Amino acid sequence: MSNSSIDKASVVNRYLPSRLVSREYADAFAPSNIALCKYWGKRDAELNLPVNSSLSISLAHLGSHTNISHSETGLDKVRLNNKDLSLDSNFSRKVIAFVDLFRRGQKIPLIVDTRNNIPTAAGLASSASGFAALVLALDDFFSLKLENSVLSAFARMGSGSASRSIYSGFVRWDMGSQSDGMDSVASQLDNRWPNLRIGLIKVSSVQKPVDSRSGMNRTIETSKLYPSWPEQAGSDLITLEQAIADRDFARMGACAEKNAMSMHATMMSAWPPLVYWLPESLAVMHKVWQLREAGVAVYFTMDAGPNLKLLFEACSLSVLETEFVSMEVIQPFSD
Numbered sequence: 001m002s003n004s005s006i007d008k009a010s011v012v013n014r015y016l017p018s019r020l021v022s023r024e025y026a027d028a029f030a031p032s033n034i035a036l037c038k039y040w041g042k043r044d045a046e047l048n049l050p051v052n053s054s055l056s057i058s059l060a061h062l063g064s065h066t067n068i069s070h071s072e073t074g075l076d077k078v079r080l081n082n083k084d085l086s087l088d089s090n091f092s093r094k095v096i097a098f099v100d101l102f103r104r105g106q107k108i109p110l111i112v113d114t115r116n117n118i119p120t121a122a123g124l125a126s127s128a129s130g131f132a133a134l135v136l137a138l139d140d141f142f143s144l145k146l147e148n149s150v151l152s153a154f155a156r157m158g159s160g161s162a163s164r165s166i167y168s169g170f171v172r173w174d175m176g177s178q179s180d181g182m183d184s185v186a187s188q189l190d191n192r193w194p195n196l197r198i199g200l201i202k203v204s205s206v207q208k209p210v211d212s213r214s215g216m217n218r219t220i221e222t223s224k225l226y227p228s229w230p231e232q233a234g235s236d237l238i239t240l241e242q243a244i245a246d247r248d249f250a251r252m253g254a255c256a257e258k259n260a261m262s263m264h265a266t267m268m269s270a271w272p273p274l275v276y277w278l279p280e281s282l283a284v285m286h287k288v289w290q291l292r293e294a295g296v297a298v299y300f301t302m303d304a305g306p307n308l309k310l311l312f313e314a315c316s317l318s319v320l321e322t323e324f325v326s327m328e329v330i331q332p333f334s335d
C-alpha cells in the first residue's frame with residue numbers, strides 16, 4: 001500500500017462550482033451489493049484505490065435511503081434509522097467529514113437522514129449503500145449533475161465497495177491506474193439474470209472484531225499468500241464475466257465460491273491470523289457442499305464476517321428453503 005500524495009478534498013474540489021447552490025431537499029436510494037470477485041487490498045489508503053478489479057451484484061431494493069435538508073438550528077444533525085445520533089458518534093463523524101468535502105468551509109448546516117432497509121437479521125454491511133446514497137443525495141442537493149463515473153469515484157472515497165453501489169445489477173469496478181483515482185470507477189454490465197437468487201444466512205450479528213479496512217492492511221503487510229491474490233482476482237474476473245454472459249450458473253457459482261475462499265485464505269495466513277469464520281459458518285459450508293454432491297446447484301460467498309450468502313437459481317428455492325429455514329431470499333433482478 002502506498003501513501004497517496006493526492007488528498008480526497010482536492011480531487012472532489014475539481015468537480016465542484018466555486019460556490020455551492022443548494023436546493024431545499026434531496027432524497028436518494030442506493031442498493032447494497034455483494035461481490036462475486038472481491039476487492040481485497042488497497043494500493044492507496046486515502047482514496048481507497050484497490051489492488052484488483054472486482055465484480056458484484058446489487059441487491060435491488062435493499063439498501064440505503066438518504067435524505068438531505070437544511071438544518072434551521074445552525075448545527076448539523078445526523079439521523080440513522082429514525083434516531084438522532086450524537087455528532088461524536090463514529091457514524092456521524094464519517095458522514096460529516098464526507099459532507100465537508102463538498103461544503104469546503106461554506107456554512108451550510110444540514111440534516112442528513114439515512115434509513116437502511118437491509119433486513120437487520122441479514123448480517124450485511126451497509127457502508128457500501130450508505131456512502132453511495134450519500135453521494136447521490138449530495139449530487140442532487142447541490143444540483144451538481146455529476147456523471148455516474150464521477151459519483152462512483154466519490155462513493156469509493158467513502159468506502160471502496162460503495163463505488164459499485166451506484167448501479168444496479170451486475171457491476172464491475174475497474175481498479176484503474178491514475179494517481180487521482182478518477183479511472184478507478186464502477187460500471188454496470190448489460191447482462192440481466194432474472195432467475196438468480198441470493199440467500200442470506202446469518203450465523204452471527206456480533207460486530208466483527210476487525211473491520212475490512214484493518215483486515216486488508218494486516219493481510220497485505222503480513223500474509224505470504226497475499227502476493228498471489230491480485231493475479232487470481234484478475235483471472236476470476238474474466239471467468240465470471242464470461243460465465244455471466246453465457247448464463248453458466250455452475251461456472252459462475254464455482255468461481256465466486258473459490259474467489260471468496262481464496263480471499264479468506266489470505267486472511268487466515270495473516271499474522272495475527274484473521275479468521276472471520278465461526279463454527280456455524282463452517283457447518284453451513286459443509287451443508288452447501290453436501291447439497292451440491294446431492295445435485296443441488298448452490299454455491300456460497302462470504303465477506304469479512306461470519307455470515308454466508310448463497311447463490312442459486314429460482315428452481316432450487318424450495319429445497320434450499322427447507323434446508324435453511326432462516327434464509328432471507330433476495331431477487332437481485334426483481335425491478
Ligand code: PMV
Pocket residue numbers: 034035037038039040054125127128159160161162212213303304
Ligand atoms: O468497502 P469496504 O472497505 O467495506 O471493503 C469491502 C471488502 C469485502 O466486502 C470483503 C469485499 C468486497 O468486494 O465487497
